[in-house]
Amino acid sequence: MIVGRLAPTPSGRLHLGNVCAAGAAWLSVRQRGGRLLLRIEDVDAGRARRDIADAIRTDLAWLGLSCDAETPPQSARDYAPALARLATHTYRCACTRAASRDTGEGLPGHSGDARRPGCVGGCRTRGLQAGAVRFALPRGVETIVDRARGRTDVDLAALADPVLQRRDGCVTYTLAVVADDIADGVTEVARGADLADQSAAQAVLWRALGAEPPAWLHAPLILGGDGKKLSKSHHAAAVGDLRELGWSAADVWRVVLPWLGLTPPAAATDGSAMLHHALPAFDAARIPRGPFTWMY
DSSP states (O other): OOOOEEOTTTTTTHHHHHHHHHHHHHHHHHHHHHEEEEOOOOTTTTOOOHHHHHHHHHHHHHHHHHOOEEEEOOGGGGHHHHHHHGGGGEEEOOOOHHHHHHOOBBBBBSTOOOBOOOOOSSSTOOOOOSEEEEEEEEEEEEEEEEHHHHTEEGGOOOOOOOOOETTOOOHHHHHHHHHHHHHHTEEEEEGGGGGGGGGGHHHHHHHHTTTTEEEEEEEEEEEESSSSSSOOSSSOOOOHHHHHHTTHHHHHHHHHHHGTOOOSSOOOOOOHHHHHGGGHHHHHHHOOOOOOEEEO
16 A cells, blocks of 8 residues: 655745645545555754644645544654664764865755755764764665656765764754654655655665665745745745635645646635545646746
């Protein structure tokens, strides 16, 4: 059975870019009779807010994006076993973020984060006992087959070794999301295109943790009128804002469904009806590459 997930981060209200990715995940799973899970990704305790998590649940329900179950949030999970299993593949790194950024090295971080810097001090071979924990990526090529974007061959030597645990002991999104997906039995990861570059390193982590990597599906990136990735700072981008302006869930899907290559039905009047009408026509291979721009 196909098992997908919606995995919002409760640091900001759900916006149209999030809705596009969530819509792709919902349609992909529901079309094939699969199971869809909800997981709140609150591993960054400094930014996560319980009231935002509650608001996200409300927005998802209003949009018709039903889930079959909610799995434990990241704040309730223990990642020590995953770190222990990966111990033979990791090393301590003493490089600071500032020094690494100065070299121009990096790997795209979680949605909205700064670029995650690479090791510049040769720490992989230094045998350090303190510092951040990095995963030593192997040499070679990782092939990613994306149901929407096609095949990409990624040279792992061109990627920075991802940080799994920060100096302060907090685990990173990179470790948490892979460990969580494995624990939750996820077989397809559908998300925004801003995270597509992380797939290769994450696929290696899946195997290192003894699991087969999932199918990948990346929805188009949605930009604001300023050309930057859509975020809560853009005017009328949040679902809650649109609802307060008098929009219905069907109005939201009339904007979002074309981004997924679908024609919204004229007759549907609620979000759930719009989604179920779109199910037969959904084809991941025909999702436009994007990006698209939202201006209100």
